Amino acid sequence: MNIDSNKELNDKTILRLITKYNTPVPRYTSYPTAVEFRPDFKENIFFKALSELNPENSISVYIHIPFCENRCLYCGCNVLVSRKREIADIYINYLIEEIKIKLESVKFKPKVSQLHFGGGTPNYLTLDLWKKLVKTLKESFIFNNDIEWSVELDPMACDINYLNTLQNLGINRVSFGVQDVNRKTQEAVNRIQDMNHINSLIDHCRKLKFDSVNIDFIYGLPHQTYESFKENIKWIDKYRPDRIAIFSYAHIPWIKKHQNKMPLEALTTPEEKLKIYLGVQKDLKKAGYRQIGMDHYALPEDPLSLAQEDYSLHRNFMGYTTQANLAMLAFGASSISEVNGVFAQNHNKLKAYKNSITEKKDWFEKGLERNEDDEKREEIIQSIMNNFRVNIKNFEKKWNVDFQKKYLKEYLKLKELSKEGLVNISNNEINVTELGRYIVRHIAKTFDAYRHEGEKIGFSKGI
Numbered sequence: 001m002n003i004d005s006n007k008e009l010n011d012k013t014i015l016r017l018i019t020k021y022n023t024p025v026p027r028y029t030s031y032p033t034a035v036e037f038r039p040d041f042k043e044n045i046f047f048k049a050l051s052e053l054n055p056e057n058s059i060s061v062y063i064h065i066p067f068c069e070n071r072c073l074y075c076g077c078n079v080l081v082s083r084k085r086e087i088a089d090i091y092i093n094y095l096i097e098e099i100k101i102k103l104e105s106v107k108f109k110p111k112v113s114q115l116h117f118g119g120g121t122p123n124y125l126t127l128d129l130w131k132k133l134v135k136t137l138k139e140s141f142i143f144n145n146d147i148e149w150s151v152e153l154d155p156m157a158c159d160i161n162y163l164n165t166l167q168n169l170g171i172n173r174v175s176f177g178v179q180d181v182n183r184k185t186q187e188a189v190n191r192i193q194d195m196n197h198i199n200s201l202i203d204h205c206r207k208l209k210f211d212s213v214n215i216d217f218i219y220g221l222p223h224q225t226y227e228s229f230k231e232n233i234k235w236i237d238k239y240r241p242d243r244i245a246i247f248s249y250a251h252i253p254w255i256k257k258h259q260n261k262m263p264l265e266a267l268t269t270p271e272e273k274l275k276i277y278l279g280v281q282k283d284l285k286k287a288g289y290r291q292i293g294m295d296h297y298a299l300p301e302d303p304l305s306l307a308q309e310d311y312s313l314h315r316n317f318m319g320y321t322t323q324a325n326l327a328m329l330a331f332g333a334s335s336i337s338e339v340n341g342v343f344a345q346n347h348n349k350l351k352a353y354k355n356s357i358t359e360k361k362d363w364f365e366k367g368l369e370r371n372e373d374d375e376k377r378e379e380i381i382q383s384i385m386n387n388f389r390v391n392i393k394n395f396e397k398k399w400n401v402d403f404q405k406k407y408l409k410e411y412l413k414l415k416e417l418s419k420e421g422l423v424n425i426s427n428n429e430i431n432v433t434e435l436g437r438y439i440v441r442h443i444a445k446t447f448d449a450y451r452h453e454g455e456k457i458g459f460s461k462g463i
């Protein structure tokens with residue numbers, strides 16, 4: 001099949017392609033992916049990398065709060081559901097201790113240009129706990145003046161006073177999980193949202209002049225159809241969030257048993273899911289949004305849109321970013337640090353996480369040190385995923401290699417994909433076409449040295 005990438009793509013072609021490639025594939029928030037991390041990883045490798053941080057370079061910091069008050073039935077995260085808020089007091093004491101101990105390996109106060117709180121539900125913390133934690137962070141790091149400081153919030157556990165305090169502490173970006181404005185879907189997934197309350201929060205965020213207000217949605221949930229999803233688009237058009245994420249629901253009830261409690265007969269059919277995916281792309285484009293990667297959208301003046309235009313978009317464990325290759329120090333259960341090509345993931349289970357801090361050893365559940373081949377492939381994969389192109393000449397110059405010779409097998413595979421109209425390859429560049437963007441994770445996979453035909457690893461599907 002030869003498809004001219006300049007031609008208007010028709011839904012039938014896209015549907016056929018997506019159906020063919022809708023198989024499990026990594027999301028490439030890292031390369032190698034977390035599946036490759038090893039439990040026998042030696043923690044001294046991480047602490048050595050930490051001690052070699054360059055004081056001139058700013059870093060990124062991630063704080064993980066694993067608690068939630070209720071369980072959303074679609075949830076695929078590792079969370080601890082509890083209404084006993086006191087558990088967070090104890091957790092924060094451990095987290096503060098973790099920050100202090102790990103930073104003993106760094107002989108200077110690192111400069112931070114990106115700080116993100118994720119979960120779980122970061123607003124599970126009382127405001128007093130926030131103040132305590134932020135005090136430690138400010139004593140431990142130098143916050144750059146233009147720091148991007150963001151937090152994920154459950155809107156139903158948040159009020160105007162909470163937002164005021166977060167802003168006073170210095171937070172300048174907020175992200176709300178809305179998932180669907182439709183009441184029937186909210187009831188089916190045990191996440192009831194009072195839209196009047198959410199609307200007033202968004203209005204208040206605008207008054208507080210946060211740099212960015214982001215909203216998350218999910219498609220593939222019970223009772224959703226393309227028609228019902230249009231309500232979300234209407235809401236987006238009215239409230240104009242700066243960034244929107246529209247994630248595909250991953251149905252994995254053999255791992256997350258609670259997903260079986262949803263009315264499974266009402267789950268969106270695969271055909272309808274595709275209809276939503278394609279329809280939303282067109283609708284958001286019409287509403288003036290730019291698509292960022294596969295499932296994110298941003299207003300044209302947003303830094304992510306501008307970065308995509310000049311091919312400087314990057315991605316890390318926190319999502320898309322304009323800041324390239326920052327070392328990331330992550331604190332809290334299950335969080336993943338990445339320092340100079342060394343990945344280290346904290347323990348998932350709270351007990352093991354706390355033990356590692358009390359005993360100051362056995363810090364990590366697993367980890368990996370990237371080798372030079374990984375580094376080169378990471379550069380190619382990130383370039384495909386974020387900017388839909390690879391500048392072969394620049395790559396050859398940087399790494400002193402003959403691209404075609406070094407990646408002959410991959411090159412031949414790309415040639416095959418080019419016959420389907422998914423990529424264009426010349427001696428200078430690999431370009432993912434408009435059509436290829438629908439399956440960009442599969443195109444990136446061409447360069448993943450760890451993937452093999454027929455392997456059975458539980459990645460989520462491409463759409």
Ligand code: SF4
Pocket residue numbers: 067068070071072074075076077079119120121154177
């Ligand atoms: S708020 Fe998020 S992390 Fe918590 S249960 Fe719901 S989906 Fe999972």
